[in-house]
Amino acid sequence: MNTVLHKADTRGNADHGWLKSRHTFSFANYHNPERMNFGVLRVLNDDQVSENQGFGTHPHRDMEIVSIPLEGDLKHKDNMGNETVIKQGDIQVMSAGTGVMHSEYNNNPDKAVKFLQIWVIPNKQNVQPRYDQITLDTEDRKNKLQQILSPNADDAGVWIHQNAWFNMTNLDQGKEITYNFNDSENNGVYAFVLKGDVTINGQKLNLRDGFGVWDTDKLDIKADSDTEILLMEVPMSL
Structure with missing residues (x-):
C-alpha cells in the first residue's frame, strides 16, 4: 500500500x-x-x-x-x-x-x-x-456509501469520461465501513474530509485533510467523530 x-x-x-x-x-x-x-x-x-x-x-x-x-x-x-x-x-x-x-x-x-x-x-x-x-437524497449516505459519480451513464450518480468513481458518506461517531476499490489494479482513492475526524487504513485525518491511497484493494474507515467524507477513486496513470 x-x-x-x-x-x-x-x-x-x-x-x-x-x-x-x-x-x-x-x-x-x-x-x-x-x-x-x-x-x-x-x-x-x-x-x-x-x-x-x-x-x-x-x-x-x-x-x-x-x-x-x-x-x-x-x-x-x-x-x-x-x-x-x-x-x-x-x-x-x-x-x-x-x-x-x-x-x-x-x-x-x-x-x-x-x-x-x-x-x-x-x-x-x-x-x-x-x-x-x-x-441526491443525502439520507442515502447516512452510515453507508452513496455513489455520486461513475464511468457509466446508466449507473448511480453522474458520469464522466474516465474510469472513476466518487462516493460520499456521513458517518456517526464510532461507525466503521469498508470501501472496496472498483479497479484496484489501476486506481487509487483520494479521501477528502468535509466534516469531523476519521481514521482511514490507520491514518488519522481531520477537517479538510486529504489522503491518497493506492496499491491496495480497500479502505477501512472509522469515524472518530461525526464525519463526512468524499472518496474519489481515479486511475493513477495519466
Missing part, C-alpha cells in the same frame, strides 16, 4: 476578497511541483464566493469538471444553453471536450456559497461538450 497525506493547512491559499479558495493541487498562482495531481485527479478547490459575486464567462476544454455545493446556491450558465442553480445535495458535471464557455455566480443575496470544484483529466479528447446535474 502506498499513501500520500495532505494536511489541510498545507494547501495553497488564494484570497481575492470576493473569492476565498484553498487548493489541494497546483492551480492558478499556487504552484507546487509535488502537488500537481493525484493520478488523473488534477484539481480539488475548496471555494467560497461572496454574495452577488462569481466567476465571469470563461473557457474550458478537454476536462471533466465536477461541482459539489456544500453551503448555499450556485448559479451556472453556459454557451450550451444551460442556466441552472445547484445547491447542497446536487452534483454537477460538465465535460468540456472541444470547448465550452460558462459562468458561475453566488445565487444568494445574503450569504456566501461554498462548493468543491474538481477537475478530472478525461480518457477521451475532443468529445462533444455536455452538461448534467442531479439531486
Whole structure:
C-alpha cells in the first residue's frame, strides 16, 4: 500500500476578497511541483464566493469538471444553453471536450456559497461538450456509501469520461465501513474530509485533510467523530 497525506493547512491559499479558495493541487498562482495531481485527479478547490459575486464567462476544454455545493446556491450558465442553480445535495458535471464557455455566480443575496470544484483529466479528447446535474437524497449516505459519480451513464450518480468513481458518506461517531476499490489494479482513492475526524487504513485525518491511497484493494474507515467524507477513486496513470 502506498499513501500520500495532505494536511489541510498545507494547501495553497488564494484570497481575492470576493473569492476565498484553498487548493489541494497546483492551480492558478499556487504552484507546487509535488502537488500537481493525484493520478488523473488534477484539481480539488475548496471555494467560497461572496454574495452577488462569481466567476465571469470563461473557457474550458478537454476536462471533466465536477461541482459539489456544500453551503448555499450556485448559479451556472453556459454557451450550451444551460442556466441552472445547484445547491447542497446536487452534483454537477460538465465535460468540456472541444470547448465550452460558462459562468458561475453566488445565487444568494445574503450569504456566501461554498462548493468543491474538481477537475478530472478525461480518457477521451475532443468529445462533444455536455452538461448534467442531479439531486441526491443525502439520507442515502447516512452510515453507508452513496455513489455520486461513475464511468457509466446508466449507473448511480453522474458520469464522466474516465474510469472513476466518487462516493460520499456521513458517518456517526464510532461507525466503521469498508470501501472496496472498483479497479484496484489501476486506481487509487483520494479521501477528502468535509466534516469531523476519521481514521482511514490507520491514518488519522481531520477537517479538510486529504489522503491518497493506492496499491491496495480497500479502505477501512472509522469515524472518530461525526464525519463526512468524499472518496474519489481515479486511475493513477495519466
